[in-house]
Amino acid sequence: GDSVTQMEGPVTLSEEAFLTINCTYTATGYPSLFWYVQYPGEGLQLLLKATKADDKGSNKGFEATYRKETTSFHLEKGSVQVSDSAVYFCALSDDYKLSFGAGTTVTVRA
Amino acid sequence: NAGVTQTPKFQVLKTGQSMTLQCAQDMNHEYMSWYRQDPGMGLRLIHYSVGAGITDQGEVPNGYNVSRSTTEDFPLRLLSAAPSQTSVYFCASRAGTGIANEKLFFGSGTQLSVL
Numbered sequence: 001g002d003s004v005t006q007m008e009g010p011v012t013l014s015e016e017a018f019l020t021i022n023c024t025y026t027a028t029g030y031p032s033l034f035w036y037v038q039y040p041g042e043g044l045q046l047l048l049k050a051t052k053a054d055d056k057g058s059n060k061g062f063e064a065t066y067r068k069e070t071t072s073f074h075l076e077k078g079s080v081q082v083s084d085s086a087v088y089f090c091a092l093s094d095d096y097k098l099s100f101g102a103g104t105t106v107t108v109r110a
Numbered sequence: 111n112a113g114v115t116q117t118p119k120f121q122v123l124k125t126g127q128s129m130t131l132q133c134a135q136d137m138n139h140e141y142m143s144w145y146r147q148d149p150g151m152g153l154r155l156i157h158y159s160v161g162a163g164i165t166d167q168g169e170v171p172n173g174y175n176v177s178r179s180t181t182e183d184f185p186l187r188l189l190s191a192a193p194s195q196t197s198v199y200f201c202a203s204r205a206g207t208g209i210a211n212e213k214l215f216f217g218s219g220t221q222l223s224v225l
Contacts, residue, residue, distance in 0.1 A: 004152075032212055043114075043200055043216030044153075051209050089152060093212050096141065096160060097168065100152040 002027040006090045006101035013080055013108050021075040021104045023064075023090035031092040033057075033066055033073040038087040038103070047075075047088070080108045112136050116201050116217035123191040123224045131186040131220050133201030139215070140206045142184040146170065146197040147219075153200065159184055160207075191224045198222070 007022040025033065032051045036044040048057030053068035062077045073090060085108045090101040117132045135142065143158035155168030159178040173195060175187040184203075188195060199220045205211040 032209060034212075036214075041218075043218045044202075044214070045216065046213050049212065051212075096158060096166075096207070097155055098143075098214060100145075100154075102150055102152040 002029075002031060002092055002094045002099050004090050004092055004099055004101040006088075006104055008102070008104070010105040010107060013106065015082060015108055015110050016079045017108075019075070019077045019080045019084070019106065021088055021090075021106070023073045023075065023101060025071050025073065025090075025092050027071075027092060027094070029094070031094055033064070034091040034093065034098070035062070035064055035073075035075050036089045036091060036100075038089065040086070044089060080106075082108050082110050084108050114201055114203055114215050114217040116199075116220050118220060119218070121220060121222050123188075123222065125191060125193060125224060127191050129188050129191065131188075131199055131201075131222075133184045133186065133217060134182050135184075135201075135203045135215070136182065137203065137205070137215065138181060139203035140181070141211075142178065142201065142203045143168070143214075144174070144176065144184070144186045145200045145202060147200060148197050156186065156199075188222075193224045196222060196224045 034049045035047040037047045038044045048059040050057040050066035056065045064075045087103045114135045144156040145153040157176040159165045201217040202214040
């Protein structure tokens, strides 16, 4: 079945550093791809999405491009802040079911 | 708007006990689902519903029951709790089908411990 693999954490960065979280997927069709973020003690919330190949999703300084040729959807941010400390989940949508990666914990230090 | 509301936030059970996790949404969403979150495994789908009276199994349905008698409510029942069900449970909803409705709205979670 469809699945998502994302880089393992935890990731610890200094403020203003560049962040990349790798995500690759396996799918038989053409799923939509997502990044969700979970702040401490909260539920997940949608960060960005892309619905077809070469689409770029962006939000709050984060970006990810849907790469069909490499089956990837890597998350990037050019300059992280302490407030970006969270767990990040890559996910894909297969009709009614959303499949999540294992999550990557990111800690940003001042 | 309250969004997706889950109760309780924390629960401790003994092995063999039963309980119901409550989930309600006030957005008139057709689709509702339950996930469990375990370290290193991400979120796994337990059950989902595409409308009142319709439910289906997800990836890890064993040991859990659901029903959907109204659009607003989607309770998750543990029939006989086991330590393997210790987890954080999230309820999530979305408006319906199609690309325009793919965004999931999550509740704040229920942390369940089974001793």
